[in-house]
Amino acid sequence: MLFNSWTFALFLLIVFIGYYFGPQWLSGRAVGQIGWLTLASFIFYGWHTPWLVVLLALSTFVNAEAGRRLLDPAAVPRVRLRVLWVALSFNLGALAFFKYASLFARLLLPTALWNKWRPFLGDIPLPIGISFYTFQGISLVMDLYRAGADGVPGATFPRGIRETLWFQERTWFFKSFFPQLISGPIVKAHEFFYQIGHKRLRNIDWDGAVKHLIGGFFLKMVVADNLKEASAALSYPQFLALPRGSLIAMLYGFSFQIFADFCGYSMIAIGLGKLFGYELPVNFRHPYLSRSITEFWRRWHISLSTWLRSYLYIPLGGNRHGVLRTYFNLFIVMFLGGLWHGAAWSYAVWGTAHGVFLAVERMAGMHGKDVEPESRWSLVAIVRAFITFNVVSILWLLFKLPDFRHVIAYVKCLIHNGGGIVPQQLFVIGLFSLPVVLMHLHAAVRNRLNRMHTWAGDTVWAWSETLVYSVMLLLIIVDSGTPGAFIYFQF
Amino acid sequence: MKRLSLSILGTTAVLLALYATLLRLTGLQADFAETNFEANLSQIYNYLQGEHQTAVLVGSSLSARILPQYFAEAGLGVGNLGLDGSKVATGIALLRMRSDLPGLVMLEANSLLAPQTLNDREILNSMRGPSFWLGKRLFFLRPQARPSALLYSWFKRRRDVRLSGEGAAFAVDLTQRTSLTTGATNAVPIDAAHSEFEKGLKEQIRFLQGHGVRVAIVRLPAGKDDLTAPPFATTPAGIFAAAMGIPSIDLRDEFARRHEKVYYTDTLHMTGPSARSAATILAEWLRQNHLVPAQAKAARIQPK
Numbered sequence: 001m002l003f004n005s006w007t008f009a010l011f012l013l014i015v016f017i018g019y020y021f022g023p024q025w026l027s028g029r030a031v032g033q034i035g036w037l038t039l040a041s042f043i044f045y046g047w048h049t050p051w052l053v054v055l056l057a058l059s060t061f062v063n064a065e066a067g068r069r070l071l072d073p074a075a076v077p078r079v080r081l082r083v084l085w086v087a088l089s090f091n092l093g094a095l096a097f098f099k100y101a102s103l104f105a106r107l108l109l110p111t112a113l114w115n116k117w118r119p120f121l122g123d124i125p126l127p128i129g130i131s132f133y134t135f136q137g138i139s140l141v142m143d144l145y146r147a148g149a150d151g152v153p154g155a156t157f158p159r160g161i162r163e164t165l166w167f168q169e170r171t172w173f174f175k176s177f178f179p180q181l182i183s184g185p186i187v188k189a190h191e192f193f194y195q196i197g198h199k200r201l202r203n204i205d206w207d208g209a210v211k212h213l214i215g216g217f218f219l220k221m222v223v224a225d226n227l228k229e230a231s232a233a234l235s236y237p238q239f240l241a242l243p244r245g246s247l248i249a250m251l252y253g254f255s256f257q258i259f260a261d262f263c264g265y266s267m268i269a270i271g272l273g274k275l276f277g278y279e280l281p282v283n284f285r286h287p288y289l290s291r292s293i294t295e296f297w298r299r300w301h302i303s304l305s306t307w308l309r310s311y312l313y314i315p316l317g318g319n320r321h322g323v324l325r326t327y328f329n330l331f332i333v334m335f336l337g338g339l340w341h342g343a344a345w346s347y348a349v350w351g352t353a354h355g356v357f358l359a360v361e362r363m364a365g366m367h368g369k370d371v372e373p374e375s376r377w378s379l380v381a382i383v384r385a386f387i388t389f390n391v392v393s394i395l396w397l398l399f400k401l402p403d404f405r406h407v408i409a410y411v412k413c414l415i416h417n418g419g420g421i422v423p424q425q426l427f428v429i430g431l432f433s434l435p436v437v438l439m440h441l442h443a444a445v446r447n448r449l450n451r452m453h454t455w456a457g458d459t460v461w462a463w464s465e466t467l468v469y470s471v472m473l474l475l476i477i478v479d480s481g482t483p484g485a486f487i488y489f490q491f
Numbered sequence: 492m493k494r495l496s497l498s499i500l501g502t503t504a505v506l507l508a509l510y511a512t513l514l515r516l517t518g519l520q521a522d523f524a525e526t527n528f529e530a531n532l533s534q535i536y537n538y539l540q541g542e543h544q545t546a547v548l549v550g551s552s553l554s555a556r557i558l559p560q561y562f563a564e565a566g567l568g569v570g571n572l573g574l575d576g577s578k579v580a581t582g583i584a585l586l587r588m589r590s591d592l593p594g595l596v597m598l599e600a601n602s603l604l605a606p607q608t609l610n611d612r613e614i615l616n617s618m619r620g621p622s623f624w625l626g627k628r629l630f631f632l633r634p635q636a637r638p639s640a641l642l643y644s645w646f647k648r649r650r651d652v653r654l655s656g657e658g659a660a661f662a663v664d665l666t667q668r669t670s671l672t673t674g675a676t677n678a679v680p681i682d683a684a685h686s687e688f689e690k691g692l693k694e695q696i697r698f699l700q701g702h703g704v705r706v707a708i709v710r711l712p713a714g715k716d717d718l719t720a721p722p723f724a725t726t727p728a729g730i731f732a733a734a735m736g737i738p739s740i741d742l743r744d745e746f747a748r749r750h751e752k753v754y755y756t757d758t759l760h761m762t763g764p765s766a767r768s769a770a771t772i773l774a775e776w777l778r779q780n781h782l783v784p785a786q787a788k789a790a791r792i793q794p795k
Contacts, residue, residue, distance in 0.1 A: 006620065006621045006622070206493040206495075206496045207496055209496075210495070210496040210499060214499070226525075226526065229526040229528060230526070241758075422757065423650060423756075424525060424643075427525055427646060428525050428526065431525075431642070462495065462498075465495070466495065466498045466499050466502050469499045470499050470502035473499065473500075473503040474503055474507055474510065475638070477632070478510065478632065478638065479638055481526065481529075482613075
């Protein structure tokens with residue numbers, strides 16, 4: 001079910017009413033509310049492909065059971081380690097089978113065997129959101145393993161049937177909460193379990209929810225969906241006949257589109273979470289203001305980069321085992337992070353390229369020196385931000401054209417095709433990239449704006465804010481683009 | 492709800508009312524849209540929500556350039572169902588969504604025999620949703636009222652005027668055609684699926700003719716390839732027209748006869764002035780061949 005569909009609007013209304021205004025047994029206690037939301041989440045997930053709920057249920061059950069055993073105070077370390085390995089193997093095995101079986105079989109199997117198995121391996125469907133909910137499952141078992149018998153806040157060892165059922169219910173809810181189920185933000189167990197409980201209508205952060213929902217829908221429906229058609233020609237063989245200017249404009253158009261699409265999704269998820277009384281982590285902090293690739297990864301898909309740091313980079317040793325090992329760890333994390341996005345080598349190359357930049361920046365001593373955009377912008381900082389944006393945008397090419405031959409064809413076209421630009425494309429990309437540019441500029445001059453706030457007073461400031469959000473809502477109503485799925489659904 | 496949320500909703504309602512009033516008072520409406528999808532929806536709304544059309548031009552983006560106002564200047568009322576990236580079969584399906592059929596339907600030869608694609612299905616699907624239903628009732632929700640489309644139309648009209656002469660992306664002198672009178676047929680081998688499609692198209696046309704609708708086929712100029720393209724009569728569309736006894740016209744021949752160059756904004760689509768000439772030529776041809784339908788005559792059908 002798409003957030004930007006009428007079906008979802010109706011679904012949300014029903015779920016919201018049942019959650020806060022349903023009968024006492026449903027809305028009066030945490031058990032009823034959590035059960036209702038979990039049921040709704042499974043319906044949401046299986047709306048188009050019902051059999052997928054079986055996979056989600058199986059994944060949830062295995063992780064919940066592993067979590068329960070990890071919390072058992074009677075479990076000795078050897079048993080706990082074994083439980084952890086079983087759970088990790090299950091999670092990674094499911095991901096490997098559904099997402100990478102075809103890729104690795106083609107690489108590892110002899111040609112004759114590959115040809116024999118191809119009809120089966122090549123047709124394995126990719127369950128939507130599997131990368132996200134698998135990572136949440138891993139987060140659950142890792143957090144509980146690390147925490148030991150004490151558990152994490154909100155998740156302790158259940159005693160008796162009643163507590164076990166309650167623990168299962170909360171774990172099923174954690175794994176399936178529909179706002180972030182399909183494309184994140186990836187929630188860690190220690191960030192979420194303590195929030196689970198009975199929620200009341202009067203405690204809703206309405207302003208936060210409305211602002212996130214308007215901002216998110218604006219980025220998705222007005223910016224990303226309108227940019228989609230202009231950058232659609234950045235696919236093989238459509239781009240072959242296009243002039244050089246169009247090829248370059250489409251690359252930047254896609255750069256803005258993917259940001260608006262993914263950031264929009266995350267903002268909608270956060271807004272929906274607030275409607276049900278839950279705080280989901282921020283996923284984007286104006287990534288195109290980054291002055292280095294290191295800073296970019298602190299601002300782009302934050303829930304993934306912090307996940308990779310917590311559950312991969314640090315367990316691998318992080319930077320605690322010398323320089324060479326640190327670079328190796330960086331390389332592995334970014335390689336796997338790239339491959340996480342899709343079963344194609346271009347994603348791995350994309351991740352590795354980012355890893356190389358991270359390593360180079362570390363060598364140059366640029367890591368950890370990032371400053372917030374609110375601080376002063378020097379000419380050097382502006383130039384660095386400009387270079388970083390261009391590097392990131394060029395690397396998006398590997399996302400848009402996952403076949404290397406097509407990337408090479410694009411570069412050849414860039415060299416050989418004539419100059420010029422398709423005016424319609426220029427118009428669309430120029431106009432609909434503008435909100436993203438303004439959004440970043442707003443963050444870059446926030447300090448000055450805060451001073452203006454003091455000077456203008458609260459009333460004027462509140463009205464300006466109201467006007468900005470109202471114009472965004474107006475544009476959602478009258479200027480949305482062709483409705484379509486979110487880009488990150490394919491991952 | 493908190494105060495900020497309520498004031499956002501209230502202000503949006505006021506802004507929406509102001510915007511709708513502005514559009515109503517000024518009559519502002521976009522002639523073009525910046526994306527194909529919106530341009531197509533716009534054409535569909537214009538057709539389905541507009542007054543009865545005595546004649547309609549059905550086709551792809553090539554036809555979409557020949558605006559109703561150009562025909563009006565030539566003294567003829569012709570609606571436009573030229574849909575970007577779409578095929579004639581989709582246009583005919585749309586004609587049947589109104590209860591009153593036009594007296595004359597001109598089918599674009601360039602996309603006549605091309606089967607429908609994903610783009611066509613996307614258009615027809617979008618018409619089934621609540622958004623389209625709302626757009627039919629609230630004019631400010633239609634693509635013609637999009638602020639970006641209004642801005643784009645303004646830019647495009649200015650650009651088309653600038654491109655009308657030497658500034659065009661390129662011009663084609665059709666008197667230089669290598670195959671004005673003779674040429675090889677570029678008929679493609681017809682497979683079973685295509686044959687089925689052609690059968691369906693014939694049925695659609697016969698349905699129109701059966702309800703008293705006159706049908707004509709129009710070959711539009713379409714870029715540099717026209718210089719080497721075979722004569723219309725030898726192409727699959729020409730053969731199709733002859734086999735069904737449908738009157739047809741090749742505008743490339745007409746432009747050549749008049750020694751008038753065709754100007755293009757890109758590699759395919761005519762500029763405003765060339766599209767205006769095309770409308771004039773077509774209007775004359777329709778009059779000469781007594782194809783212009785009577786104003787009041789409209790066949791009634793049960794809309795699909």
